[in-house]
Structures are given as C-alpha cells and as structure tokens.
Amino acid sequence: MxxxxxxxxxxxxxxxxxxxxxxxxxxxxxxxxxxxxxxxxxxxxxxxxxxxxxxxxxxxxxxxxxxxxxxxxxxxxxxxxxxxxxxxxxxxxxxxxxxxxxxxxxxxxxxxxxxxxxxxxxxxxxxxxxDGGLCVGRLASRDLEICLDLNGVKRHVAVIAATGSGKTWFSVVFIEELLKKGAKIVVVDPHGEYVPIKDSIYKLGPYSATVVKLSKHHVGDLMYKIGVLDSDPDALANAAGVPPGAKKIRYAIYLAWSYAKKVKKTTGKALGLSFLRQVLHTALRGETALNKLFQQYKVEGDFPMEDLKQLAKKDRHSIFSALMYLKKLQRLGVFSSKSTPLSKILADITIVNLAGVNEEVQDYVVSHIVNRIFQARVRHVRSLKGLKIPWPVVLVVEEAHRFAPPKTLRKTKSYEALSRVASEGRKFGVYLVIVSQRPSKVDPDVISQCQSQVIMRIVNPKDQEAVRESSELLAQEFLENLPGLDVGEAVVLGPLTRLPVVIRLRDRVLEYGGADIDLAKVWRIDKTADVLQLWRRIYNTPPSPSVILSASRLKILHKRRERNRIEVLLLDGDREVSVVIEDGRPICSVCGVGKPCPHVYKALEEAVEII
The missing domain is CATH 2.40.30 (Elongation Factor Tu (Ef-tu); domain 3)
Incomplete structure (x- = not known):
C-alpha cells in the first residue's frame, strides 16, 4: 500500500x-x-x-x-x-x-x-x-502544517523550555492565533518583553492592545493603581519592603490602615497612602495631636485610636520607621486612593508591564489583577452584582516560577490567585498559560493542573524530572530526546492535540523584546554622530569628506589613558603617528596642534566614549 x-x-x-x-x-x-x-x-x-x-x-x-x-x-x-x-x-x-x-x-x-x-x-x-485550530507551526519531520485544538486551552497550558529555546517565540505565535479566534488576553510581563506587540499589532489585524505599567519611567499607556484600602496591611508592608520579622513596624502600618478604613466607612472618602502617613506623622507629635485628628473624623469604637495612642507613647521609633517605609512605597506610584478600573485596562490584548518595580510589588500587582479578573468572571457566570467581564479571558504568565513557586520554597501572594485559577478557572472562563524556563521551581499543584504542555529543549535534570512528574502523557523516549530539540522545536501534548506531536514553530508576525543581545552588533555601534559632534566642538566646522575617507584607511595600533590624557597610536601606511588628546584638545605628532587632520578624526573615533 x-x-x-x-x-x-x-x-x-x-x-x-x-x-x-x-x-x-x-x-x-x-x-x-x-x-x-x-x-x-x-x-x-x-x-x-x-x-x-x-x-x-x-x-x-x-x-x-x-x-x-x-x-x-x-x-x-x-x-x-x-x-x-x-x-x-x-x-x-x-x-x-x-x-x-x-x-x-x-x-x-x-x-x-x-x-x-x-x-x-x-x-x-x-x-x-x-477544524478552526491554532496553526502554530509544522511537523518537525515533515513539511506539514499542524494546528492545535482551541478547546484545549480550557484545560490550561504550560510552556516549558530552557532559556534561548524559543518559549517566548511560541508564546507570541500562540497569542497571534488566539487573537485571530477572538480571544481576550492578559499577559503578565515581568521584563517588558511583550511591550513591542503594542506597536506591531497592526500587522496582524485590527486588534486593540493596551500596555499597563507600574513605573512611570517605563513604557505603557497608563499606570496601574491599587487602592490602599482595597488591599490588606500585611501586603502593603511586604510591598514597602518591611522585613517579615519587623512586627512593630508592621503593627504601626496596620493601625494606620485600620483607622483609614474606619474613616472611609464614616465619611465615604477615598483615602490613600497620604492619609496613612498623616496618621503616623500625627502620632509622632504625641497624644494631643492624635486627639485633634480623631475629633476631626469621628468614628465609632476605641480601636484603633487607643492603640495608636499607646504606640505613640511607647515606640516612636517603630512609627518613624513605618512612616519611612510608606514614603518609599508612595514614591513608586502604584498604591493610590482608588484602584484603576478594569474597564480601562482590558483590550483584545492587555500587557501588564511589571518592569521597574521590586518583586514584592510585582507579586502583589499580579495577585490583585488576577483576583479582580477571576471575580469579574464569577459574577458574570453566576449573574451576581458588581463588575462583570462578559467574555472568557486567557492569562499568559511569563516567568511563572516567580509568581507561583513551590509552597515549601517561599510564599507569594500571587500563588494563591494563580492556584485558584488553575483549579477553578475552567468553570468560569479564565484560562491559564504559564511560561517558565524552570519547571522545577513552579509549584507542582499549579503545573499539574495545566493538562496541555508545550515542552521545548530542556537540559537541567531537575527540570526534566519536574516535567516527567507533571505529565502523564510524556513518554520516556520523548523525555530523553528533549536536550536534542532545536531552537523553535517543541513537543506538544495534552488536550491541545489528539496525539503527542513534535512541531517546528512558524515565523511570528508580532514583535517582542526577549531576543538575546547580538554582542557583535552592539559592540560595532556606529559612532559617527558622536565623533562629528566632538569635531564641531573642537574646530567649529564639520570634517571634510576627504578627512573622513582618509581616516577610514588608518589602523589603530594602541590606545592608552592616563587620567585626563588619552594617547592613540595609528599606522598611516608604513608610518606610525601619535595623537594625544588632553583636556579635550588633540595634538597630532605629524600635523601639529589645532590642525583638523585624518589622524585626529581616527583618534576621536577611539576616544569619543571616554571623552
């Protein structure tokens, strides 16, 4: 046959x-x-x-x-x-x-x-x-297109690979296919690698993209804010960097937060870190100042007012330290009087750019966003009151080991949120795609809930063992061959595909910033613009084309720096030429002082970074 x-x-x-x-x-x-x-x-x-x-x-x-x-x-x-x-x-x-x-x-x-x-x-x-699958690539052994089952996403997906094997490449291609099917996607992006998708989304089609940032110095369409009173005081302390054992400082933050919570309930005002700092600053001034503040906002009961008075008498140092930590937290700009409405940030694809803030803040923000999305979907499915999201959401979590590490290793706020999505998200239309180069450092309960797995080249034995334990479908032969996969090749198994299959990824359309640095290219940066600017500063005129052309024929033999003096030794034909640059003034051993010659131009190319 x-x-x-x-x-x-x-x-x-x-x-x-x-x-x-x-x-x-x-x-x-x-x-x-x-x-x-x-x-x-x-x-x-x-x-x-x-x-x-x-x-x-x-x-x-x-x-x-x-x-x-x-x-x-x-x-x-x-x-x-x-x-x-x-x-x-x-x-x-x-x-x-x-x-x-x-x-x-x-x-x-x-x-x-x-x-x-x-x-x-x-x-x-x-x-x-x-039919109507996610066409991410071709068979590794044949020139035959392979499409994955869209419904497999409902059982959650884990993308696992060693650094440089193509996991972000797969994630971007997967995102492209999901967008074509009308999916709504939220990407948790610790390093801003997915941010370039925003500027290249037009290449894929008429889709909307929003970049949410945490740091004003990084790229994004809007800042994500967390309402101080929507969070809990322990999380605030963690985000501010308060050591876990600094119980008195944490207690001071807890009392200020508790008082702000009562004031909000009484007055209806949205209160932020400024009010918490005001409470602590007042406590430093003593009981009389605190009484005046309490009279201004009349709230029921003695707690936490009496506790604040006692703390002000016995431990001013803890109050002062708590004040400094909250000042540091306020400077980040993430915590505010009100949380950013979900309706403002959700688009066809929303990229949460976490770059620029510490891991504690990243952890809390991920927990906050994931919980809000999950609750909005629960309200929609159960027809409850409150904000609803009417369509299913795919959560792509890059570097999942940072947010959902094994419970025995360390405890994170975001683990609780992601674990809940992994175990209950399918019922409410919140689907998880976790991406990690270290599966052994992702909590086993979370990774085992991802019934579909995309496994690329893995070399580390511990990671191979973690993959084997989390996947019932991965045959020993596939496991043994994982180190031999080429960049862009992957074993796909689980509900995404009828049978385990080895694929070769197709080219992506969208841009991303996760590629390795090309050192040869970076270290070969054209310095012409800087040299021209320096030349103009010295000679008040641009260099002639003949000077630039002659300089290109010269060779560098040696360069040396001593304090403010730079010496560059050149080879002009068979002749050695020395150019000394001291206090920004070049002196050529052949052409003399102040003369704009090719030797000086060549020397400036070598010295421009130092100067």
Missing part, C-alpha cells in the same frame, strides 16, 4: 510499540511517521478488517550487524569499514488506525516480518486534523 517501503517489523511487537529494522540507505528521521498493513477485529460488525496502522519513530540508532554489542576495535574497523554490515534500528510507538473517521487503538500486535512503510502526508494530516 505504501509508496516507500523502508523496513520490517523484527522484534518486541505489542499493540503499543514495536522494533523495526530499516533500510540504512533510506531517508528516515527521528519523530517521522511510519505505517504497516494490519488486521484488526471489528467487534461491532463481527468481522476482521484490513487497516493501516500508524506509528511514530521515537528512538533511532545504527549498529554494526557483525559486531552486535561486542564492538570491534578501531584498528579492525579501519580495515573492514567499507564492507561491514550496518543495521538501522527504530523503536516505533503505535499511534493507532483511522476507521470510519475515528482514531482507534489496536488490540493485536503487528506480525513479525510485516513491511514498514513511510506514512503518506495525507495519512498524517488525517491524524492531526483540527
């Missing part, structure tokens, strides 16, 4: 796998697909049927037939290498057979001696046929 016979079934034939000997001259590669003619019993009709059993090569090696396992010495091989009998052995994982449009698993093993054929593209395409 096959168009190319490549070998025969020779050993260990079971309904799940078999060993085949392949023609050493045939072009067969790891992960390629093969087929054998097979007979199965159809219980429905009570008859035997001829089927085409498909399999995937998961292990491939060559051996000298005559030597078996007692491999010959080099000297022997040298004499007989042209005549030695070579065998090519493949371990084939049985995938099943297509019958009446369904993929079925065989109940009988293929017979020993059955011919093995290279599977045809049409047969493979039928295996992975998905």
């Amino acid at each position: 096959g168009i190319m016979r490549i070998g025969y079934v020779v050993a260990t034939a079971t309904p799940f796998e078999f060993i085949a000997t392949l023609d050493p001259e045939r072009p067969v590669s790891l992960y390629d697909y093969v087929a054998v003619d097979h007979v199965e019993y159809d219980a429905t009709n009570g008859e035997y049927i001829n089927v085409r059993l498909l399999g995937q090569i998961v292990k491939l090696f060559r051996d000298p037939y005559s030597a078996k396992r007692d491999l010959p010495l080099y000297s022997v091989m040298k004499e007989v290498s042209d005549n030695i009998l070579e065998v090519q052995i493949a371990k084939v994982k049985v995938l099943g057979y297509i019958y009446n449009g369904e993929l079925r698993q065989p109940k009988h093993p293929p017979r020993i001696g059955t011919p093995v054929y290279l599977a045809e593209n049409e047969e493979i395409a039928e295996l992975f046929k998905i």
Whole structure:
C-alpha cells in the first residue's frame, strides 16, 4: 500500500510499540511517521478488517550487524569499514488506525516480518486534523502544517523550555492565533518583553492592545493603581519592603490602615497612602495631636485610636520607621486612593508591564489583577452584582516560577490567585498559560493542573524530572530526546492535540523584546554622530569628506589613558603617528596642534566614549 517501503517489523511487537529494522540507505528521521498493513477485529460488525496502522519513530540508532554489542576495535574497523554490515534500528510507538473517521487503538500486535512503510502526508494530516485550530507551526519531520485544538486551552497550558529555546517565540505565535479566534488576553510581563506587540499589532489585524505599567519611567499607556484600602496591611508592608520579622513596624502600618478604613466607612472618602502617613506623622507629635485628628473624623469604637495612642507613647521609633517605609512605597506610584478600573485596562490584548518595580510589588500587582479578573468572571457566570467581564479571558504568565513557586520554597501572594485559577478557572472562563524556563521551581499543584504542555529543549535534570512528574502523557523516549530539540522545536501534548506531536514553530508576525543581545552588533555601534559632534566642538566646522575617507584607511595600533590624557597610536601606511588628546584638545605628532587632520578624526573615533 505504501509508496516507500523502508523496513520490517523484527522484534518486541505489542499493540503499543514495536522494533523495526530499516533500510540504512533510506531517508528516515527521528519523530517521522511510519505505517504497516494490519488486521484488526471489528467487534461491532463481527468481522476482521484490513487497516493501516500508524506509528511514530521515537528512538533511532545504527549498529554494526557483525559486531552486535561486542564492538570491534578501531584498528579492525579501519580495515573492514567499507564492507561491514550496518543495521538501522527504530523503536516505533503505535499511534493507532483511522476507521470510519475515528482514531482507534489496536488490540493485536503487528506480525513479525510485516513491511514498514513511510506514512503518506495525507495519512498524517488525517491524524492531526483540527477544524478552526491554532496553526502554530509544522511537523518537525515533515513539511506539514499542524494546528492545535482551541478547546484545549480550557484545560490550561504550560510552556516549558530552557532559556534561548524559543518559549517566548511560541508564546507570541500562540497569542497571534488566539487573537485571530477572538480571544481576550492578559499577559503578565515581568521584563517588558511583550511591550513591542503594542506597536506591531497592526500587522496582524485590527486588534486593540493596551500596555499597563507600574513605573512611570517605563513604557505603557497608563499606570496601574491599587487602592490602599482595597488591599490588606500585611501586603502593603511586604510591598514597602518591611522585613517579615519587623512586627512593630508592621503593627504601626496596620493601625494606620485600620483607622483609614474606619474613616472611609464614616465619611465615604477615598483615602490613600497620604492619609496613612498623616496618621503616623500625627502620632509622632504625641497624644494631643492624635486627639485633634480623631475629633476631626469621628468614628465609632476605641480601636484603633487607643492603640495608636499607646504606640505613640511607647515606640516612636517603630512609627518613624513605618512612616519611612510608606514614603518609599508612595514614591513608586502604584498604591493610590482608588484602584484603576478594569474597564480601562482590558483590550483584545492587555500587557501588564511589571518592569521597574521590586518583586514584592510585582507579586502583589499580579495577585490583585488576577483576583479582580477571576471575580469579574464569577459574577458574570453566576449573574451576581458588581463588575462583570462578559467574555472568557486567557492569562499568559511569563516567568511563572516567580509568581507561583513551590509552597515549601517561599510564599507569594500571587500563588494563591494563580492556584485558584488553575483549579477553578475552567468553570468560569479564565484560562491559564504559564511560561517558565524552570519547571522545577513552579509549584507542582499549579503545573499539574495545566493538562496541555508545550515542552521545548530542556537540559537541567531537575527540570526534566519536574516535567516527567507533571505529565502523564510524556513518554520516556520523548523525555530523553528533549536536550536534542532545536531552537523553535517543541513537543506538544495534552488536550491541545489528539496525539503527542513534535512541531517546528512558524515565523511570528508580532514583535517582542526577549531576543538575546547580538554582542557583535552592539559592540560595532556606529559612532559617527558622536565623533562629528566632538569635531564641531573642537574646530567649529564639520570634517571634510576627504578627512573622513582618509581616516577610514588608518589602523589603530594602541590606545592608552592616563587620567585626563588619552594617547592613540595609528599606522598611516608604513608610518606610525601619535595623537594625544588632553583636556579635550588633540595634538597630532605629524600635523601639529589645532590642525583638523585624518589622524585626529581616527583618534576621536577611539576616544569619543571616554571623552
């Protein structure tokens, strides 16, 4: 039946796998697909049927037939290498057979001696046929497009790869495909790598993109603000950098926060860090000042007013320290009197640019945003009062190990929010895509909830073990081959695909900023503009084209700096020329002082960064 016979079934034939000997001259590669003619019993009709059993090569090696396992010495091989009998052995994982449009698993093993054929593209395409799928790339072994099942996203996805293997590349391609299907996406971006998507979104289509930032010095459309009284005092202390053991400082913040909460309840005013600082500053001035403040805002009960008075008497140092921490926190600009409305930040894709703030603030912001999105979806599904999000949301969390580490390692605020989405998000239409280069440092409970996995090159044994423990579908052969994947290749398994598949990513359309720095390019930066500016400053006129051209022919032999003196030694033909630059004034050993010559221009190219 096959168009190319490549070998025969020779050993260990079971309904799940078999060993085949392949023609050493045939072009067969790891992960390629093969087929054998097979007979199965159809219980429905009570008859035997001829089927085409498909399999995937998961292990491939060559051996000298005559030597078996007692491999010959080099000297022997040298004499007989042209005549030695070579065998090519493949371990084939049985995938099943297509019958009446369904993929079925065989109940009988293929017979020993059955011919093995290279599977045809049409047969493979039928295996992975998905209508309206997410077309992220092609088979690693064939030029055949592979599309992933959109509904697989509902079971959450983990993207796992070593640094530089292409995990952000996959994430961007995945985002492109989701946007084409009308998805709403929120990306948690610790380093601002996804921010360039905003300026390149037009290449993909008429989609809206919003970049939310935490630092005013970084790129973004608007600042994300968290209402101080929407948070809890412990989280405020963590974000401000208060040490966990500084209980008295934390207590002072707690009292100021509690009083602000009561004042808000009484007056209806939105209060922020400025009010908390005012309370603590008043406490430093003593009980009389506090009484005047309490009279201004009359609230019920004695707490926390009496506690503030006692603290003001006994521990002014803790109050002063708490005041300094809150001042530092206010300077960040993240905490305010009111939280930024979700309606302002949500677009087709929202990128939360976390760059520019410490990990504690990042942790709290992620927790805050994820909880708000989850609660808005719960309200929509259950028809409850309050802000609702009417469409499902995909949360892409880059560097997930920062936000959801194992509970035994450290505790984060965002872990609680992400863990809840992982366990309950499917019911309410909040789907998780976690991205990490260190799966061993992601909480096992979170990663195990991601039933679909995209696994790229992984070298670290601990990370390989974490992947194996979190995935029931990853065969040992795939695990062993993970270090050998090329950049942009990935094993995809779980609900995203009918069968585990090795793909090669397609080119992306959107831009991202996560690529490695090209050192050769960076260190070869054109300094012409800086040299021209320096030349004008020295000579009050631009250099002539002939000077620039002549300077390009000169070679640098040596340069040396001593305090404010820079000496550059040049080679002009066979002649050595010295240019000394001292206090910004160049002196050429050939052309003299103050003369605009090619030697000075060349020396300025070398010295411009220092000057």
